[in-house]
Amino acid sequence: MAATGEETDGRPSWLVRKIRGLLLDISGVLYNGSEGGGEVIPGSVEAVEKLKAAGYKVQFCTNEDQCTREQLVHKLARFGFKLLPTELHAPSPVARKLLQERNLRPLLLMHPGGLAEFEGMDFLNPNCVVIGGAEDQFTYERMNKAFRLLLNSDNPVLLATGCGRYYRSGSNLLLDGGPYTKALEFACDVKAEIVGKPAATFFLAALEGIHVSPEDAVMIGDDIVSDVGGAQACGIRGVQVRTGKFRPEDENHPTVKPDGYVDNLAQAVDLILKYN
C-alpha cells in the first residue's frame, strides 16, 4: 500500500517540514511480541541502521515495564538491533526520577521482571503507589494494600506507567495495568498520573534527551491513541505504522488523525531518506 497524505511530487505531507529527530515505538514497530519471544518486523533492523547512518537523532519510546532497559536491549539484540540502554526511554526510570525529586517512598505494584529499575530506593513506610503491568502481582491482598495506603494519604499519589487496557501474550490477551489503575482511582477517588505514553512529559523528556524540539520531530508507532495521539498533543508529528496492533478501523479513529500512514518502519525510513 502507498503511504498516504502525499504531495504532488510524491513527498508525504508529514515530510513537508524538515525533521531532525525521531521517536520510535518498539513493540509493534521493531518486532511483534509473542509467547516464544516474538519475531522481528521485516526491514526494521536495516531501517534503524540507515537512520543512524544518515545522522538522525533517534530515541526509542516504550511503555515496557516488565523488564529493565538492559534486558530489553538484550532481547532486541537477538533480533539484530544494536541499541544502547541510554537510547531507550521507558516509564520506570522516569517514575524513579519523579519519586526522588518529590521525596516519595513507593509501594510498587509492578511485574517482578521490572523491579530492578527501582533498586536501592527506600521502600519503608511507603507514601505513594506506582502501578504497572503487574500481571499475577495483582492479588486482592496487594490491591487492598495499595488502596489503604492511598485512602489514608492526605495527598494521595498514584503513578501509573501507562494506561493500556490489555495486551497480547502469545495466543492470550492479558489485562494491562490500566484497568487496575481505574479500580484504584474509583476506590480512593484519586486521579493517577500517567508517567509513560501518552503523557506529554514523557515524549518531551525523550526529545530533551536528544536535543530536538517537538516541531522538528516525528513519532512513529502502532498505537493510534497512545503513540500517535499522545505525540500530536505535544506538537510532535505522529505517523501510524500498519504493523503491530494496527487495525484497519484505526484509519477512521473518531478523535486521532495521524499526520501520515506507512506500511511499516522500513517504508517510513525510505521516505525520510528520499524526501527530507
Add this chain to the structure above:
Amino acid sequence: MAATGEETDGRPSWLVRKIRGLLLDISGVLYNGSEGGGEVIPGSVEAVEKLKAAGYKVQFCTNEDQCTREQLVHKLARFGFKLLPTELHAPSPVARKLLQERNLRPLLLMHPGGLAEFEGMDFLNPNCVVIGGAEDQFTYERMNKAFRLLLNSDNPVLLATGCGRYYRSGSNLLLDGGPYTKALEFACDVKAEIVGKPAATFFLAALEGIHVSPEDAVMIGDDIVSDVGGAQACGIRGVQVRTGKFRPEDENHPTVKPDGYVDNLAQAVDLILKYN
C-alpha cells in the same frame, strides 16, 4: 440529637404524607458488622417488632452477596431479629431471575459464601459475567477470564450486585466489587448493569413484593448515596440514620439531600408510630 426537618407540631416533614410501607437497609441500620460477627444497634430489634405489630409492610433491602438469604436470616436471628428469607431483598436472587429471563449463562466473579443463590444454573460456556464482592476470588486469572469473555461477546453483559467502593471488616477496609467492576468496564469498554442498590429496578421490585407504591414508602438507610439517593431517584422518601457508615459530613453531601435524618432506626419508628 433531634430528628431534623420538623414541622411546627413536631411532625417530621418526611411524615407529612402518610406511609404504608418501609424498605430497611440491614447492615448499619439493624446491626454493625465486625470481624467477630458484629453487634446489634440498640433498639433495632424492638423497632422492627413494633413496625410489624402496627401492620406496616416491611422489606429488608441489602446488597449483601457474600452469603445466602437463609444464612443472613440466621445471622440476624442471633441478634434477636425474627425475619424470613422472603422478607429480604438481595441482589443475587434478582440477578438469577434476570439471567433466566434473558437465557444467560453466567461466569460468577463472586464470594464463595454467596454462590448457593445460583445453584442449579447452567454455567457451561458462559456468555455473561456477574460480579460482586468476590474478595480473594479477584485473582488475575479470574479477572482475565471475565475480561476475555466480555471482549469476545458481540453483546457483552456485565451484571454487578452493587457499586460499593469498599467496606469495613473488623479493623480492616477491604475493596468491594465496585473497583473491579470499573476495571472490567474500562478494559472491555462496556457499562455494567447494577442489579442491587442504588438501581431503581431494585427498589421498585422490593416495593412490588409488598404491594406498596413508591409515594407511600420510605427507605431508611445509612448510605447517603446508595440507600437515600437511590430511593429518592425513584420517588421513594429517603431517610438517613446516624448509625453504621454515617459520617457527619454526609449532612452536607453535594448532591443528595435526605427527606429526613434520624439518630437510629428506633427513633424513626417512634416518629412513625406517633405521627403517621
